[in-house]
Amino acid sequence: MxxxxxxxxxxxxxxxxxxxxxxxxxxxxxxxxxxxxxxxxxxxxxxxxxxxxxxxxxxxxxxxxxxxxxxxxxxxxxxxxxxxxxxxxxxxxxxxxxxxxxxxxxxxxxxxxxxxxxxxxxxxxxxxxEKAIEVEGLCLDPVSHRISANDEPVDMGPTEYRLLEFFMSHQERAYSRTQLLDQVWGANVYVEDRTIDVHIRRLRKALAPFGYDRFIQTVRGTGYRFSVKAAKAS
Amino acid sequence: MxxxxxxxxxxxxxxxxxxxxxxxxxxxxxxxxxxxxxxxxxxxxxxxxxxxxxxxxxxxxxxxxxxxxxxxxxxxxxxxxxxxxxxxxxxxxxxxxxxxxxxxxxxxxxxxxxxxxxxxxxxxxxxxxEKAIEVEGLCLDPVSHRISANDEPVDMGPTEYRLLEFFMSHQERAYSRTQLLDQVWGANVYVEDRTIDVHIRRLRKALAPFGYDRFIQTVRGTGYRFSVKAAKAS
DNA sequence: TTTTTTATGACATGTGTATGACAAGTTCGG
DNA sequence: CCGAACTTGTCATACACATGTCATAAAAAA
Structure with missing residues (x-):
């Protein structure tokens, strides 16, 4: 910190x-x-x-x-x-x-x-x-350091957890890869920008069985966003 | 600037x-x-x-x-x-x-x-x-980097987004193709003037399902304009 | 009508994103 | 101290989408 x-x-x-x-x-x-x-x-x-x-x-x-x-x-x-x-x-x-x-x-x-x-x-x-964040059944509890989807535990790596934690506490906002790197990995960390893509994919994969991967949205040319709203008009 | x-x-x-x-x-x-x-x-x-x-x-x-x-x-x-x-x-x-x-x-x-x-x-x-711009139900939110029409997400490409962003922050004013190129594409970019037409069309197409394409108006002999008022008496 | 200007569809190209695999590094229990 | 299981960053590749241009149709002006 x-x-x-x-x-x-x-x-x-x-x-x-x-x-x-x-x-x-x-x-x-x-x-x-x-x-x-x-x-x-x-x-x-x-x-x-x-x-x-x-x-x-x-x-x-x-x-x-x-x-x-x-x-x-x-x-x-x-x-x-x-x-x-x-x-x-x-x-x-x-x-x-x-x-x-x-x-x-x-x-x-x-x-x-x-x-x-x-x-x-x-x-x-x-x-x-220490306040748990809950969005449409997807729940992140900082105390037990766990994610659950409708009370089912969701399995993911530590980095994906931190990524999701950041997203859930900053919803409806687009972040560039660099910003995510600064916020989730910390400043002064040399990591390839593209690495974000991989972690985004891992996070999506973890959320996919419950359908919550729809929250993790790509903002082409910019980065990613956590949003409850649909990505696009259907 | x-x-x-x-x-x-x-x-x-x-x-x-x-x-x-x-x-x-x-x-x-x-x-x-x-x-x-x-x-x-x-x-x-x-x-x-x-x-x-x-x-x-x-x-x-x-x-x-x-x-x-x-x-x-x-x-x-x-x-x-x-x-x-x-x-x-x-x-x-x-x-x-x-x-x-x-x-x-x-x-x-x-x-x-x-x-x-x-x-x-x-x-x-x-x-x-950081402030969202809203015109008669058409809303552009720079923070989440998203367009919505009456809370329905509107899907468009990055260039169309920037174009609309420029128009919505400079309403009721006609711009030549060259000006739009400078403002939206940036100076020192060699792009055909006529390319604007195509992006205008794409923007209109994205807005059309909600009827907001009426805001993007052609100013013949000059260029284009974003206006809330009707283009012509009907 | 003729001329000028704009609208539209199609397309090749380029750019950015998704995905699977992998090697190196960590953690943890034995 | 060692090995199994798991993490993590990077790469190469596949893919999807965005972009600029052209040719042609349509519309407006002359």
Whole structure:
């Protein structure tokens, strides 16, 4: 797994710097923004794994930004930890109300910060990764690491499993061979593009006895797609 | 890609001039308007890629124009950067509230202006490229790379897909065969002009079962056009 | 009608995809 | 430590589809 990327949104350069150093020591990648606008841009463009958001920001406050993020479908999965200067009950309540996943009051120890970040990340990732995905009787269970079709177990290799896992969590979207390679094999892996074809075929072969191979669709000239809809009008 | 066109709406000729020069140096095409009415006309007629909108304008204020643009379906995709004279908290909030994509306070450096423009354009274009285009039940979804007519998948070749994609994002406008070749096939490609006819026919054939071939209209002596309106009075 | 422009069907070619086989590498139990 | 069973990446080949061009029919303009 690649390192988690954390965005710090705070108008105090000193605080950003301090937090950044602490996070980098804890093996995170750090992004920084000095105001809510810039923070929002970065979140949209870079999709960090977690946002540390200062309560008090010039013009658009942190709480306002949090509200927007949680309202937007594309960003509401990103966990937020609010940083508040004073330990006021009201803030805490309001912050959690807005959808922040945790809050921490300044001054805080870097140790505490790190441990809270890890806790939130753990919750977020486990929530996302441990949920079984089911589509028209085809079911992928990440916990038992198994595929089943109408409760019948489906046999396939590990790579095919990961491929299907990726497809099922990214449905209705066409991916190029290169993208699949990056996503399923991981970046910096030298594998022939055409190898994808073979694994696609193996995956289809495994799903075929149940008729689910129709979900794995070829997008000629582009790559492949997982789709519940029919490949073409019949 | 052709150069991005930026509209400046400001009542101060000096400021318009200064910004225009800076933008042209940065390889943008510049349009100018001295008041909100004129600005609105130009936006409707020319559809610039981005609008720089002064906060304070005579009669109809910039913020009022922004509100109108964002409320109108045909213009609400055009990104707006507000220019405000004073760094007032209220303005910023209100501006973003109205739907401006960013704001910048005078005086500003041209460097900052350019970089903000680029940031906003980048976000807008990536958002636009991912958005499905839908016309009277005919829907093109770039994400899943698929065409559907009333949710029925439509089958066509890659070239026809790109052709339709171009047409649907440039509706109501006639293109010569040469222009289509440049836009859809790419420049520096030697292909017979008449080949377009064949691909037009293939595209029509794919759309015909759903009646959508009526959108692909011949403009005799010129080329072709995608139009929702009927080709001729019947 | 004659001329010009577009529509259509057919076709050879080229390009991208599917498939089976295989060799090298892994895993796991004995 | 060794061998059986399984994985995995690559290749060669078969195949399907997409593409550009032509010849001809059809339609529109002159």
């Amino acid at each position: 690649s390192r988690n990327r954390i965005l710090i949104v705070d108008d105090e350069p000193a605080i950003r710097e301090m937090v950044a150093v602490a996070l980098e020591l804890a093996d995170f990648d750090v992004l920084e923004a000095e105001n809510a606008q810039r923070g929002h841009e970065i979140i949209v463009d870079e999709r960090p794994d977690l946002v540390l958001l200062d309560w008090m920001l010039p013009s658009v406050t942190g709480i306002e930004l949090a509200r927007r993020l949680k309202r937007d479908e594309t960003t509401n999965e990103i966990p937020i930890i609010m940083l508040t200067a004073k330990s006021e009950e009201d803030n805490k309540v309001q912050g959690l109300d807005v959808g922040a996943d945790d809050y921490i009051t300044k001054p805080f120890s870097t140790r505490e910060l790190i441990s809270r970040i890890k806790a939130v990340l753990r919750r977020a990732s486990s929530a996302a990764a | 052709s150069r991005n066109r930026i509209l400046i709406v400001d009542d101060e000729p000096a400021i318009r001039e200064m910004v225009a020069v800076a933008l042209e140096l940065a390889d943008f095409d510049v349009l100018e308007a001295e008041n909100a009415q004129r600005g609105h006309e130009i936006i409707v007629d020319e559809r610039p890629d981005l609008v720089l909108l002064d906060w304070m304008l005579p009669s109809v204020t910039g913020i009022e124009l922004a509100r109108r643009l964002k409320r109108d379906e045909t213009t609400n995709e055009i990104p707006i950067i507000m220019l405000t004279a004073k760094s007032e908290e209220d303005n910023k909030v209100q501006g973003l509230d109205v739907g401006a994509d960013d704001y910048i306070t005078k005086p500003f450096s041209t460097r900052e202006l350019i970089s903000r423009i680029k940031a906003v354009l980048r976000r807008a274009s990536s958002a636009a490229a």
